[in-house]
Amino acid sequence: MSTGNFTDWTGNMLDIGPLYPFVGSEVLMVIIGFIFVIGWFILQARVESREIGEDLRLANGKLGVTGGAVHGAAD
Amino acid sequence: MDSDIGALTVIFTEFYYWVTVVFMFFIHVGFCMYEVGASRRKNHLHTLMKNTMVIPLVTVTFYLFGWWIYSAFPNGPGITGGLTAAPFAEPWNELMGAHMGGKPVGTDITEADTALWARLNGVFFAAFLLFSWTAASIVSGAVIERVRSFAFWIVAVLVGSVTWIIDAAWGWHPAGWMVRVLGYHDAYASGVIHAIAGGAALAMVVVLGPRIGKFRADGTPRNIPPQNPWLVTIGIFLIYTGFWGFYVACNIPIFDVQAGDGVFYSATNIYLAPTTLSAITFNFLMSLSGGMMAGYVVSRGDPFWTYSAGLAGIIGASAGNDLYHPIQAMLIGAVTAVLVYKLHYWVERRFKIDDAVGAIAVHGYGGFIGLVIAGFVLWGYPSSPDASFATVSPWGNFLGALIMFGVLGFLPTFVVCHILRAAGMLRIPREVEIAGLDIAEEHAREIDELEIAAADAEARGASFRPAR
Numbered sequence: 001m002s003t004g005n006f007t008d009w010t011g012n013m014l015d016i017g018p019l020y021p022f023v024g025s026e027v028l029m030v031i032i033g034f035i036f037v038i039g040w041f042i043l044q045a046r047v048e049s050r051e052i053g054e055d056l057r058l059a060n061g062k063l064g065v066t067g068g069a070v071h072g073a074a075d
Numbered sequence: 076m077d078s079d080i081g082a083l084t085v086i087f088t089e090f091y092y093w094v095t096v097v098f099m100f101f102i103h104v105g106f107c108m109y110e111v112g113a114s115r116r117k118n119h120l121h122t123l124m125k126n127t128m129v130i131p132l133v134t135v136t137f138y139l140f141g142w143w144i145y146s147a148f149p150n151g152p153g154i155t156g157g158l159t160a161a162p163f164a165e166p167w168n169e170l171m172g173a174h175m176g177g178k179p180v181g182t183d184i185t186e187a188d189t190a191l192w193a194r195l196n197g198v199f200f201a202a203f204l205l206f207s208w209t210a211a212s213i214v215s216g217a218v219i220e221r222v223r224s225f226a227f228w229i230v231a232v233l234v235g236s237v238t239w240i241i242d243a244a245w246g247w248h249p250a251g252w253m254v255r256v257l258g259y260h261d262a263y264a265s266g267v268i269h270a271i272a273g274g275a276a277l278a279m280v281v282v283l284g285p286r287i288g289k290f291r292a293d294g295t296p297r298n299i300p301p302q303n304p305w306l307v308t309i310g311i312f313l314i315y316t317g318f319w320g321f322y323v324a325c326n327i328p329i330f331d332v333q334a335g336d337g338v339f340y341s342a343t344n345i346y347l348a349p350t351t352l353s354a355i356t357f358n359f360l361m362s363l364s365g366g367m368m369a370g371y372v373v374s375r376g377d378p379f380w381t382y383s384a385g386l387a388g389i390i391g392a393s394a395g396n397d398l399y400h401p402i403q404a405m406l407i408g409a410v411t412a413v414l415v416y417k418l419h420y421w422v423e424r425r426f427k428i429d430d431a432v433g434a435i436a437v438h439g440y441g442g443f444i445g446l447v448i449a450g451f452v453l454w455g456y457p458s459s460p461d462a463s464f465a466t467v468s469p470w471g472n473f474l475g476a477l478i479m480f481g482v483l484g485f486l487p488t489f490v491v492c493h494i495l496r497a498a499g500m501l502r503i504p505r506e507v508e509i510a511g512l513d514i515a516e517e518h519a520r521e522i523d524e525l526e527i528a529a530a531d532a533e534a535r536g537a538s539f540r541p542a543r
Contacts (some may be wrong), residue, residue: 001454005233006457007455007456007466009459010462022400043372047375047376
């Protein structure tokens with residue numbers, strides 16, 4: 001059993017072809033890639049809106065905490 | 076060297092590794108800049124020199140015994156066999172210097188061996204040496220602002236010239252026992268560089284303790300922000316740049332992978348199994364991107380964690396980046412980055428661990444996670460062109476991760492740090508830590524400036540009265 005389409009390195013290399021696991025799922029992986037990018041934009045839009053809202057409250061002097069606490073701990 | 080193709084292959088390989096060494100030098104420049112940028116002004120000079128001196132100390136010790144360990148220890152020794160003969164790596168062998176080939180006096184090396192080693196010994200040595208600097212340098216960042224330089228340099232030699240190179244002989248060598256018995260697969264060093272260095276850094280930080288002021292009286296952590304974010308930025312971009320050289324140095328550029336059954340030239344990974352530079356270029360970039368995207372969101376746009384998450388992404392995917400599909404590499408990079416970020420803060424809160432630059436998390440936890448993921452995703456793959464070796468499996472790579480992080484990473488450094496602490500050589504005195512490690516240099520500079528100002532005044536014929 002192997003997640004790739006070969007189990008040893010013997011024989012003609014040209015017969016092996018693609019080396020990556022789960023050969024045959026290329027279209028699915030591309031769909032997952034699109035979902036990852038679109039999901040990132042959606043998530044980032046929400047996070048950014050929330051942060052801008054917090055920045056706005058800070059700017060209006062309604063929040064008495066430091067910028068560092070708002071933006072998360074820097075290492 | 077007696078045929079055109081043979082000579083071209085050897086000399087191309089020699090030049091190839093030489094170029095990787097130049098690229099990898101950027102990693103050390105980047106680490107130095109990152110550390111100085113992350114430390115407070117009062118500690119800049121000592122922080123810089125602590126990491127800079129890794130270069131000569133690890134280089135000399137690696138020449139004296141590190142390179143030989145890699146070639147002699149694939150069986151343990153004592154696990155699957157004894158020492159492997161490696162005369163070309165013995166520091167007293169004539170092949171450890173400039174050589175034109177021919178049979179060395181008083182050894183079993185053949186003329187054919189010599190034709191290869193006379194050209195490649197120095198560049199192979201150098202490529203592994205640059206990995207050694209990286210391993211030691213990873214520890215350096217975690218312990219800034221309170222460790223004695225002497226103690227760090229002892230640990231740097233331990234990690235850079237002993238423990239990491241033992242793990243490389245075990246799990247990053249075509250005949251390593253972990254590859255043979257466990258089917259351990261770690262093509263671009265998630266474990267053999269990053270997990271072991273992270274484990275060693277954790278051990279040193281545990282024994283050393285946190286910086287003064289890092290934790291409040293109630294145990295909650297304070298943030299100690301980087302003194303110079305721009306230096307940190309340039310530093311980590313240089314680490315990214317050097318990482319290209321690192322990846323390329325993990326390959327053999329041209330090798331007949333079908334020896335005995337026709338001829339087929341290909342690049343190979345460190346285990347002599349086929350891959351391509353295109354494959355690792357795809358995967359390096361996609362895992363970097365996955366890590367950065369995930370890191371940006373999970374840290375809510377924190378620049379330092381976004382950069383570190385890019386590194387974590389690469390490190391997480393590195394174990395299998397010779398074989399993954401690029402989108403698999405991206406997803407693995409993203410998952411690793413999120414886990415690393417969460418683990419860093421959880422460990423900091425729960426165990427009061429002061430990992431000053433996130434090195435334990437990015438390299439240690441990231442490398443460990445990357446190994447475990449590779450065991451599942453590459454389940455059943457051949458670990459070696461030798462069909463008698465075990466195949467890749469989740470348990471083989473998990474055991475490998477434990478050996479890298481725990482047995483060779485954490486344990487030896489933990490013991491050595493306890494000895495250093497008992498000798499009073501591990502941590503700087505509290506008063507010096509509060510005043511800053513550069514207090515003597517600052518004092519000397521003030522005196523120099525006063526003397527120069529007095530000399531200027533004297534040259535102008537004016538009197539000089541220092542400000543009080």
